[in-house]
Amino acid sequence: MIVLTGLAATIAGLLLAAWVFRFFGRMSGRPAFRDMGMTSAFGWMLAVFLLFWAVRLYFFVDGAVFFRWAVQGFILFAVMAFLFRLLGRYLGTAATKRLFRAMPLTASFGILTILLYAVVAIFAGSIAPHGQEEIFARVNILPGGNPEFGGDPAFPLGTDQIGRDLLSRLIFGAQNTVGIAFATTLLAFLLGGTLGFLAATLGGWLDQLLSRMVDVLMAIPSLIFALLLMTIASAWAGSEQGLLTLYMIFIIALIDSTRVYRLARAVGGNIVVMDYIEAAKLRGEGMGYLIFREILPNAMAPLLAEFGLRFCFVFLTIASLSFLGVGIQPPLADWGTMVRDLSQFINFAAFSPLTAALPLMAAGAIALLTVAVSFTVDWMLHRSSGLKE
């Protein structure tokens, strides 16, 4: 109740401030104020209010540790993205320089983050201080590395309930979670793309058969279908945990290949009617040549954007499955499972912020990558649609 009254009072105050702001703005005689509506005056006041609130929270409230971390992280990434774009403008070939010159900050943030993840994922073995399955004698070491508060400098983020180093598992998570998602997406594209192009070039009964099958599979929500198939796969795999992860890759690739198939068939269908395909057919080229040398290069742009989006979906599905306990299986370190295992620590936020941040780090690692990919894809789509106009 108090919250609601506070909210109402704030809005009323902001409306009053907006009116005053506009009134005095008009006295100055600037045309921008003359045409200003009440909503945009309110918007400006709201922005100023939020800015003040954020500054107050950042500098004067002791308990707002998480907010401070979030702001610092935001500024860090913004500065890094800016520097990365600056670097790109002066280094490299003329084409990449031109690319970086017209790039918004969000896109340079996206590309930089994807590169960082790729580096961490590839060199996880040499970056991580310990192995992902290595078990140490001391369990439940608190994060922070301070022995007075139950930490240990050798384990900056502490150890979990059976004594595995959490920092190493977080780093290896990049290799496992991202690597598996990437492999799954590739498989989905291989399957869906090939079948889609085949359906587009051949048409006829094959097209009908495949399209109706895809229709049926797409009528079941993907996470639900994945969970159903994982139940069956877990019965098949028995106690072979590694086998279950392999089955998961195939299951999600199959489900997501239906979406790829749709796109590949639609894009392929537009290309197949072109004159140069006709010419290639008259030359007597085979099906493989048609698909890989004629259709694929011309369908590259939409497929690449779709690859980014599809990767996001696959990555989120795998993370969700692991979070629900049926995805990537231990002893492989993986972010979804880590979030689930560490989630109870969030209740200690008031006493030990760093401990409470552990599940958020794993979840944030997932979110950061998907956000970065989305920003990059958004920019790519915007660019390709902008070039057409």
Next chain:
Amino acid sequence: MKSLTRIVLHRLFLGLLTLFVVSVVIFTAVNMLPGDFAQAILGQGATPEAVASIRRDLGLDQPPVIRYFQWLAGVIQGDLGRSFAQANFTSFTGTTSGQSSVMGQIAPRFANTMFLAGVTAAIAVPVSLALGILAALYRNSVFDRVVNIATLSSISSPEFFLAYILILFLAVLNPLLPSLSNIYSDMGLGERLERTLLPALTLTLVVTAHMMRMTRAAIINLLASPYIEMARLKGLSPMRVILRHALPNALAPIINVIALNLAYLITGVVVVEVVFVYPGIGQLFVDSVKNRDIPVVQACCLIFAAAYILLNLMADLMSILSNPRLRHPR
């Protein structure tokens, strides 16, 4: 008018056909399980005689096609079979509780899930429409860019990330709302709403972003049309141009997107229910997946798929009904 009924009936028929095929797919998938139900129920103490007797009891000795139609007939009459976990429990304790039927387990939880989805929709739809209209009105401004970045980030984040962020700020650091949504049947509406609010807010964050972006895109698509130009030249205010002239024509895609997002809610509900321990159908589904309680998995899957198909069908019909050109096809 006659052609309209025909279109609607045609779509309804297609929807039913899809549902039928989906039920076949689910049944086939479940029957690919190794071993069988009887062994799964008996576990370690599976003697051949006991297995045979349970197989006879559950009708497992019949061919799959007959079993499929028996299952389908049961489903249509509201009988979804017996839950393994509960059957197991009953065989150990020797008592029959009323919960051993899948229907008895699902029915109350289904109502809870619908309640959660309803609360979410009640918050998300107005908010996303308002935000979408505002973003279209102030397109390419600072506000538009901030909203664009914020929504893109919230679409891309996993549901559990948003859920834990909300728990951290609204339940742990500032104890405003309970972080566990345990709901009982004899709970007052006010308390129920309070416990549901946090999961509903999480789902709202996920769904609003998409709906808002589509609303904005649908309106902006129309702004280049000559009749909008005309309205602007008449001297109408930008707000009036959008609300009175652009919005009615953008309604078809917007309704479509709202229905699709409600369908998406069904998938999102699973993860969110697990995070908040909300006693809905999604949590039951995940628990049954872990316990390999096949009849419940099968039934939940069918319900989710049916709701998904139904909402997609609604989206389809609504977009036909709201567009005169589709209503009277040449």
